[in-house]
Amino acid sequence: MTINQDTFTGEYSYSIDAKGRVNIPAKFRQSLAPENDQTFVITRGMDSCIWVYPLTAWQIIEDDLKDLSAISGINRSFIRNTVRYASSVAFDKQGRIMLSANLLDYAQLKNDALIIGMVNKIEIWDPKVLAKVDKQNLEMDSSEYDELADKIIL
Amino acid sequence: MTINQDTFTGEYSYSIDAKGRVNIPAKFRQSLAPENDQTFVITRGMDSCIWVYPLTAWQIIEDDLKDLSAISGINRSFIRNTVRYASSVAFDKQGRIMLSANLLDYAQLKNDALIIGMVNKIEIWDPKVLAKVDKQNLEMDSSEYDELADKIIL
């Protein structure tokens, strides 16, 4: 019954309520390893979406950041921008997390959210934004996409 | 419920009142380890911002300074400039700390402060100054920034 811990696949659509809360799919909650303490870290993703990490996965990133020298200005900027929008959230008794106005705005989220398992993390999208971004990526690099498929698909 | 002690992430914006007080985000207060005794050490940061260390973290810096030979003039200058602007502050019952006129001036702070968790320390910025500094850093070293992202982001 137990799949790989901290591994997420599949797509789910939920509504965002007036308080800014979204449900985390029950399957994702169950595959979150117990040492995460029901806690995720949410932050800005690289496209206009929200990234959701299991707490322990995020701590690996933090540990790497600690090793960067503070003398270099570019290092400081990198640390700042990586950590700046991140916050840890535990889901409530109903399995929801609260999204800050800042993140909702960044990901252009209104009432509906599409939650997608990305293997080691989770993405939260506005449906329309996702469609647009994916289309752009495919148009730009379709041959590279096919190469990847050739290497990886069984 | 307990996250990593003395680890800070996220961005918060607060106002600086007429007395020079700023709020320390509740989350940061909670993740400050008890042996710090609700005390931070504030000093000049490397960019035009204020750096805020947990007391115990700062004590490690002081210990390292003690090991530097006082014979070397450059050592003495380094020690002097590292310690010169540092002072320890405990936050009041409302969770605020007082910033000296000297530090406020150095960081060009007026009415609004942006407080950013930088993993093992905290930065206090004027919003406009931060935008300018970050932009400069990115323009100068964008390729190095991308390399860092490639190495560290999961």
Place this chain on the structure above:
DNA sequence: ATAGATTATGGGTGATTGTGGGTAAACTAT
């Protein structure tokens, strides 16, 4: 098919947080 459990969604309430200001003690400078 039915009963029981789980899930998704909405709302209520007390506690916490951010912010302003008041007052008395402590400190400075004449």
Place this chain on the structure above:
DNA sequence: ATAGTTTACCCACAATCACCCATAATCTAT
């Protein structure tokens, strides 16, 4: 010493959040 200024500590209030309960829809197992 005294007047003026600064600091430490206290109280107050509005907004927000964490936590609880309720309900309808969906799933599970017999």
